[in-house]
Amino acid sequence: MFTATAAALLAAMILALIRLYAGPSLYDRVLAANSFGTKTVLLIGVMGFLTGRPDFLDIALLYALLNFIGTIAVLKFFRYRTLGDALEQKNAPEKREAGR
Amino acid sequence: MESAINVALLLFLAGTAFSILRRTTLFSVVMLSGVFSLVSAALLVHLDAVDVAFTEAAVGAGVSTVLMLSTLSLTARHEAPSTRSRAIPLIVVFLTGLALVYGTLDMPRFGDPDAPIHGHVVPRYITGTATEIGMPNIVTAVLASYRGFDTLGETTVIFTAGIGVLLLLAGTIREPGVAEKLTAMDHHLVLRVVTKLLIGPILLFALYVQFHGDYGPGGGFQAGVIFATAFIIYALVFGLGTASRALPGRAVRVLLALGVLIYGGVGLVSFFFGKNYLDYSVLGPTAAAGQHIGILLVEFGVGMTVAAVMVSTYYAFAGQNPPIGDEEW
Amino acid sequence: MDLRDAFGLFNYWMVIVLMMTGLYIVVSRGNLVKKIVGLNIFQTSVFLLYISMGKVSGGTAPILTGKPEVFSNPLPHVLILTAIVVGVATTALGLALIIRIKNAYNSIEEDEIQKQDLAAENAEGDGRTTR
């Protein structure tokens, strides 16, 4: 049963990676990375049960606590340092205005 | 299933590495390298290296992404199209790769219990940990006691790197008043509330990791990074000024040196009892109890230095003046 | 070499693929931040090589449970654990250098920096010959 769950999680991770590689915008990548992180937390948990030593959940706990920092950092460096310039796209003055 | 997970995770790593190679938007590169670290942590758990996975998780989940993003915000966001020839590096890389693959043909097969790496001192460490040190986590025992010298060296390297960052960036840190205004996220009520909720548990978890390292995965290196991450989140959301009121930069610099001093000092104490440097067995009533006290103190020093290096690095990065030439981005 | 052998070396080969990808990024790309990311990939692949060598089939994580069990080799774990934190500290140092380079040259592309260096050198050389 854990095997089936692990297989499902791996499949979901592949799908999230496809979105991560494909983009197209940076936000899609951040979203995919974030969702990939949640799936990794689950996979680490299930892997503990698969090997019969489920007492190593501290790593999953760590990711559950800290994984949103990357997202906050992205939001912050977008909005407060870079004058709201839309990423992956230069010369977009109207968006720069929206950012302020 | 075991080997399927192994193969799948290795393929994820390769795919992510190729994707990093192809992207030219540096923000995407940073996000991908975060995912790379995540997958490698899962793979390390799979390969039984729970302590290593814990360290990779602690570092990769926050600190390295935040440092990379702050560098990007100070430098550039796009990679300029390269004008160099691709052929020569490709040939070099292929030849090196082939030579390395040829080298692996003589290596013991993956998982071989009779491989030479498992001989020598390793059986001694595994059997000795229970009797000589008396703690369940073999990795912590080897790290802090059997190979305490190595770890002292590594801690000193981290300390030196922290000093290097401060030397490079301290001259260009901007006025604290300006920094405060620029860096707080006042409009984000959701983020402020959730961050407030989470900082307590993160600090508690760091303490758990610091002092539970003898029994489970964890120890000073991991706990130091987690402590630092808590302060970095605080600084990200509530502003650099608020964070440096809670933990002033001067105090961080004192802790930076104090951690290494604690480590070295514990070693000196055993001199006074007529033992070798970093031999903790004299510190307690019995040898095992002494080892336990010594390892706790040493790990505490490591945690202090690592946390201080990470926090002072973040302070230095976040306090930089944004470059003047914004328009060219 | 039969299939079993090839499977027994799969981990090492994937590690080499990762290592070479990292090396290729470092050698072929001129952007300094990307070079640092490439170095990180190279570094992680070395970590995986060490940990793969330490794995014992049927072994478990080297934390004693009170029962007699086969443990994977703890020594590579110790070496790599410290190396990861040292790695992030040196990465921070590299990034700090990049920030200073950006301040001095207003660019983080290696080609551009070399061009500026060369121009400065030539100007200096001209000054010396006319003197």
Place this chain on the structure above:
Amino acid sequence: MIALIVDAASWGFLVTGSFLVVVGALGLVRMPDFYTRLHPAGITDTLGTDLILTGLMLQAGFTLVTVKLFLIGAFLFFTSPTSTHAIANAALVAGLKPRYATIPPRPEGAGAGKKDAR
């Protein structure tokens, strides 16, 4: 008997959770633009995650492992929606427009389709 029921319930949770996680990931790939992708990524992941963790908790019984699993669930319950909110906010602030808006976009937002193509 009780053990059998707990086991069956745990399997039920695990299967449903795995199904939801896969469906969410599928949605992440198949949905047409960034804002629609937020739904499968954010909502289904939260429910799928909690179901899988509940299934694992039933397997672990009353041990420290269950406490840790509960904490993982609780923290993900807070952080996952927060990061979804943060990304959506960042995208909106940076000027990324929804591809299929029901309100006709203002003239300056006319290039929404073009923007998405990048």
